[in-house]
Amino acid sequence: MTNPSTITANAPAGERLRKAAVYGQSLLPPILSAVVVLGLWEAAVRTYSIPAYLLPAPSLVFEVLIDKFPMLMRQLGFTAMASAIGFFIALISGIAIGAAISAWHVFDRAIYPWLVISHAIPKVVIAPLFLVWFGFGMTSEVLFVVVFTFFPIIVNTVAGLKGADPEMLQMARSMSATPLKVLWKIKIPGALPTIFAGIKISATMAPVGAVIGEFVASNVGLGHVLIQAVGSLETPLAFAAVVVISIFGIIVWYAAEALERVSIPWHASQRISTTG
Amino acid sequence: MSATRSIAGANQRRDIVLDGVSKRYGTLHAYGPISFTVEDGTSVSIVGPSGCGKSTLLRTIAGLEPSTDGVARFAGQPITKPLENVGIVFQRDLLLDWRNALDNVLLPAEFRGTCDDATKERAARLLDQLGVGGFKQAYPWQLSGGMRQRVAIARSMVCHPAMLLLDEPFSALDALTRDQMNVLVQDVRQNENVTTILITHSIAEAVFLGDRVLVMSGRPGQILDDIAIPFPRPRRLSLREEPEFTEIVRRIRIHFERTGILVG
Ligand SMILES: Nc1ncnc2c1ncn2[C@@H]1O[C@H](COP(=O)(O)OP(=O)(O)O)[C@@H](O)[C@H]1O
Ligand SMILES: [Mg+2]
Numbered sequence: 001m002t003n004p005s006t007i008t009a010n011a012p013a014g015e016r017l018r019k020a021a022v023y024g025q026s027l028l029p030p031i032l033s034a035v036v037v038l039g040l041w042e043a044a045v046r047t048y049s050i051p052a053y054l055l056p057a058p059s060l061v062f063e064v065l066i067d068k069f070p071m072l073m074r075q076l077g078f079t080a081m082a083s084a085i086g087f088f089i090a091l092i093s094g095i096a097i098g099a100a101i102s103a104w105h106v107f108d109r110a111i112y113p114w115l116v117i118s119h120a121i122p123k124v125v126i127a128p129l130f131l132v133w134f135g136f137g138m139t140s141e142v143l144f145v146v147v148f149t150f151f152p153i154i155v156n157t158v159a160g161l162k163g164a165d166p167e168m169l170q171m172a173r174s175m176s177a178t179p180l181k182v183l184w185k186i187k188i189p190g191a192l193p194t195i196f197a198g199i200k201i202s203a204t205m206a207p208v209g210a211v212i213g214e215f216v217a218s219n220v221g222l223g224h225v226l227i228q229a230v231g232s233l234e235t236p237l238a239f240a241a242v243v244v245i246s247i248f249g250i251i252v253w254y255a256a257e258a259l260e261r262v263s264i265p266w267h268a269s270q271r272i273s274t275t276g
Numbered sequence: 277m278s279a280t281r282s283i284a285g286a287n288q289r290r291d292i293v294l295d296g297v298s299k300r301y302g303t304l305h306a307y308g309p310i311s312f313t314v315e316d317g318t319s320v321s322i323v324g325p326s327g328c329g330k331s332t333l334l335r336t337i338a339g340l341e342p343s344t345d346g347v348a349r350f351a352g353q354p355i356t357k358p359l360e361n362v363g364i365v366f367q368r369d370l371l372l373d374w375r376n377a378l379d380n381v382l383l384p385a386e387f388r389g390t391c392d393d394a395t396k397e398r399a400a401r402l403l404d405q406l407g408v409g410g411f412k413q414a415y416p417w418q419l420s421g422g423m424r425q426r427v428a429i430a431r432s433m434v435c436h437p438a439m440l441l442l443d444e445p446f447s448a449l450d451a452l453t454r455d456q457m458n459v460l461v462q463d464v465r466q467n468e469n470v471t472t473i474l475i476t477h478s479i480a481e482a483v484f485l486g487d488r489v490l491v492m493s494g495r496p497g498q499i500l501d502d503i504a505i506p507f508p509r510p511r512r513l514s515l516r517e518e519p520e521f522t523e524i525v526r527r528i529r530i531h532f533e534r535t536g537i538l539v540g
Pocket of ligand 1: 301304306325326328330331332333495
């Protein structure tokens with residue numbers, strides 16, 4: 001009942017108000033905890049006169065955020081662009097490779113160990129290699145995002161497609177279904193909830209990957225801003241950049257959730273109240 | 277026994293004929309040898325202990341699981357690949373969560389590429405007949421277990437199957453719903469005149485729905501008894517309290533008591 005999505009356009013006004021109130025109440029604890037943490041932080045910085053290059057007060061970070069807002073937004077544009085391109089390449093190739101792995105046993109045996117090894121390698125450590133291989137600029141950054149985000153998509157695609165109910169597949173055989181129709185009408189829709197779980201993880205990892213890519217191979221983007229700010233001890237600006245990246249990550253997460261909601265409204269995780 | 281029926285005769289009548297059919301998984305002998313005939317348009321119930329190979333036998337008849345010995349025939353032809361047109365209902369309804377009731381019923385027609393307006397009308401009519409006509413647009417999770425199983429039955433019937441195979445379809449339902457389903461299935465298959473094989477753990481259900489009841493032994497399952505059920509149709513649920521009915525139930529139960537297995 002506390003699910004905000006139960007608020008529907010044709011619900012009676014009183015009911016909607018009540019639900020909005022319930023939703024508001026659910027927002028109260030996180031807001032309160034944030035106010036408390038930020039308050040303590042501000043108080044500590046002021047009481048002990050901590051220098052801004054060590055730990056800037058939240059108020060100062062906010063000031064810089066407002067002051068440098070146009071620049072930060074422009075730089076976010078670069079980061080978002082690299083994240084989006086890298087993520088979509090990872091999405092398409094991840095689903096294709098995942099589908100191939102689930103369809104052909106040989107492919108599975110040949111490719112899967114390599115994927116696991118590639119996942120076990122700490123990506124941050126090999127980021128500088130991308131600079132060596134692909135040079136300074138967008139290509140390195142985008143490819144790093146791809147490598148950083150493709151694994152959850154592949155793994156979840158494989159799990160989803162292989163997870164098709166064997167009894168259901170047997171029934172499809174008794175309905176003289178062709179493999180292509182089985183894939184299209186049973187396996188893919190059935191795999192969507194699992195694939196979406198992978199998409200949500202990868203989509204939120206993409207901006208992180210882009211920022212790491214910008215650390216080593218870019219002179220634009222929030223990652224570049226961050227590393228420059230830290231280098232010149234402009235710590236408040238570094239904090240402001242982190243705030244922008246984080247908020248962007250949160251927006252990406254909710255966008256992915258919204259997409260999930262419209263794509264698989266039938267799934268248990270997405271069901272709105274049966275009475276509504 | 278009747279496997280020697282002439283091919284020409286069998287072609288006209290779409291009988292299911294098993295002749296010494298047997299299935300092994302490696303060293304595990306699942307069932308057989310089994311011989312029986314299900315005549316076109318009749319309804320045969322099979323009862324037998326768990327694990328005696330009933331589901332495997334049903335899969336063999338559907339052409340989903342080839343037998344290791346003997347021959348199973350449908351309309352005179354040996355069954356070597358999945359039969360084109362069978363309706364199957366399992367204990368689990370196997371409805372697709374992302375399709376509403378009507379679209380679930382239409383699935384086999386879509387697979388066969390025969391989903392035209394007439395089929396859609398038929399799907400809707402079947403749902404009406406089965407008492408879930410008001411839920412055509414409802415999704416599986418909005419339906420009760422009994423309603424879901426009715427949708428599954430409509431799905432099994434939508435393409436005018438040549439045979440209906442029911443593998444413990446009501447085992448997950450409560451007793452009252454189960455009684456209701458027995459009556460509904462009787463009505464639907466009476467209308468459609470479809471050859472039916474029902475596997476069940478309920479002796480009363482087997483007798484109520486069958487023109488014959490086959491009693492199977494423990495694994496490897498073989499036919500212990502083949503009992504004709506003489507009651508005219510449509511049968512009423514209260515028939516189950518009649519002495520003639522309980523006498524047949526008793527006869528079947530004695531088989532299981534004798535072999536140390538109690539069912540139902
Ligand atoms: N695909 C299979 N591979 C190996 N053994 C199987 C397979 N299917 C069924 N069996 C075995 O065959 C026997 C009969 O199974 P089943 O037909 O499901 O019995 P029932 O439906 O009568 O309970 C069981 O012992 C089961 O373990
Ligand atoms: Mg079984």
